Amino acid sequence: MASPETEAIRAAWFERAMAKKKKLPKQLAILDEDICTGCDACVAVCPVDCIDKIADPAHPGYAMGICTIDLPVCIGCKLCAQVCPWDVITMVPTDQVLMSSKFAEAFQA
Numbered sequence: 001m002a003s004p005e006t007e008a009i010r011a012a013w014f015e016r017a018m019a020k021k022k023k024l025p026k027q028l029a030i031l032d033e034d035i036c037t038g039c040d041a042c043v044a045v046c047p048v049d050c051i052d053k054i055a056d057p058a059h060p061g062y063a064m065g066i067c068t069i070d071l072p073v074c075i076g077c078k079l080c081a082q083v084c085p086w087d088v089i090t091m092v093p094t095d096q097v098l099m100s101s102k103f104a105e106a107f108q109a
């Protein structure tokens with residue numbers, strides 16, 4: 001059971017995320033960094049240029065050139081998921097993404 005402080009932080013984040021949801025598409029591209037090969041095929045097709053190599057040198061995928069997606073910029077067009085040779089990218093309903101604490105940081109103000 002999370003502490004009251006943690007629950008308060010989670011509730012505040014969820015409120016902010018729901019407010020932003022009005023501007024978000026129905027689905028977002030979720031990239032599995034554990035299986036991405038860094039081939040760049042998705043980077044080339046993204047119309048809003050929101051896919052890039054991991055920029056954090058401390059991240060385990062940095063040296064391998066693994067890609068990551070800037071979720072608040074994604075417009076949900078699916079092009080990246082269609083071209084990825086390894087089925088690394090899955091289109092997920094925005095509601096589900098916003099409910100996941102894993103992606104909370106991406107939507108912080």
Ligand code: SF4
Pocket residue numbers: 028029045046047048049050051069073074075076077078079080081
């Ligand atoms: S769904 Fe479209 S906008 Fe979103 S990351 Fe993929 S190519 Fe870019």
Ligand code: SF4
Pocket residue numbers: 031035036037038039040041042043067083084085086087088089
């Ligand atoms: S196309 Fe797939 S394997 Fe290639 S960089 Fe993009 S997500 Fe990774």
